[in-house]
Amino acid sequence: MEFDPAALLALFAQPTTWVIIATTLISGIVRGFSGFGGALILIPIMSALVGPKVAVPTFYLSDLGSATPYGIASVRKCNWTMVLPMLLGTWIAQPFGALLLESMDPLILRWGMDLMVFAMLALLLTGWRFRGQPKTGLTFLVGLFAGGMGGATGISGPPVIAYWLGGRTEAALTRANIMVYYAFSSLAIDIIYFVKGVFTWQIVVYAIIVWPCYTLGLALGARLFGVASEETFRRFAYVLIAISAILSMPIFDQMIR
Numbered sequence: 001m002e003f004d005p006a007a008l009l010a011l012f013a014q015p016t017t018w019v020i021i022a023t024t025l026i027s028g029i030v031r032g033f034s035g036f037g038g039a040l041i042l043i044p045i046m047s048a049l050v051g052p053k054v055a056v057p058t059f060y061l062s063d064l065g066s067a068t069p070y071g072i073a074s075v076r077k078c079n080w081t082m083v084l085p086m087l088l089g090t091w092i093a094q095p096f097g098a099l100l101l102e103s104m105d106p107l108i109l110r111w112g113m114d115l116m117v118f119a120m121l122a123l124l125l126t127g128w129r130f131r132g133q134p135k136t137g138l139t140f141l142v143g144l145f146a147g148g149m150g151g152a153t154g155i156s157g158p159p160v161i162a163y164w165l166g167g168r169t170e171a172a173l174t175r176a177n178i179m180v181y182y183a184f185s186s187l188a189i190d191i192i193y194f195v196k197g198v199f200t201w202q203i204v205v206y207a208i209i210v211w212p213c214y215t216l217g218l219a220l221g222a223r224l225f226g227v228a229s230e231e232t233f234r235r236f237a238y239v240l241i242a243i244s245a246i247l248s249m250p251i252f253d254q255m256i257r
Contacts, residue, residue, distance in 0.1 A: 008205050016049045017209065023244070024062075024210045028217020030237045031067060033224045036157050036178055038067070038214070040117050040241045043154045044110075044248035052109040054206060056101055056154040057198050061207040063186045066215040070222070071183020077176035085136045086160070089143025090150065090185045097151020098192050104152070110250055113153045117245040120158040124238055139163070151189055175225075 011017045023045045031038030039059060046055035101109070142163045150156030160181065164174055193199055246252070 024213040028214040029221040032218035032221020048248040058206040062211040071179040074176040078180040085139040086143035089140040090147030093147030094151040097148040100152035
């Protein structure tokens with residue numbers, strides 16, 4: 001697809017574009033407040049509308065100019081002894097995940113996304129967390145698994161959140177660790193996608209639409225952090241994640257398209 005400014009304007013005439021815009025804003029607010037959850041809301045819905053091979057790279061490309069700066073700003077607040085082993089595992093696995101995104105049937109990828117989102121939601125609702133003492137080797141393995149999942153589907157949250165939220169680390173430090181991890185893991189997958197030629201002009205056009213909405217949502221979510229009740233907000237986020245996962249299931253394609 002060659003870049004055509006008219007193509008960007010034409011997208012705004014499509015109802016699906018406005019669904020993506022609204023979903024992007026909501027997902028940005030959730031990510032800005034909690035440090036995670038944006039992909040769990042946006043990617044399944046966008047994949048149902050335009051396919052995972054467009055949705056996943058679009059999310060990462062827009063994330064580069066929106067959430068990544070937030071993560072980099074938290075570099076001095078994070079614990080690098082916890083973050084770096086996770087990142088190393090992720091960087092190793094991401095190219096293999098990207099290969100799956102390119103080669104797998106989109107329908108299979110979408111079902112896989114939905115299963116992961118439901119697994120993450122169950123994890124959040126039950127409150128289960130890894131309660132052991134974080135070890136460098138285990139942290140690396142979690143990153144390895146998350147990197148493969150993230151490269152293929154854009155959803156790497158379940159193993160990372162379950163692993164880090166179960167410790168006794170204070171909430172602010174955990175949030176900083178998550179933000180920094182996602183900033184540098186997203187930057188790495190953007191480089192991989194660029195080298196592999198995944199970023200087509202179609203994806204760039206969608207990223208131009210998604211980026212400002214996601215950035216606005218992140219800013220709003222960050223302002224809510226420390227002001228709104230964390231428990232109330234999380235429950236609201238869980239509902240949104242559940243709605244996204246259900247509506248994005250392939251069996252409901254005729255309803256949302």
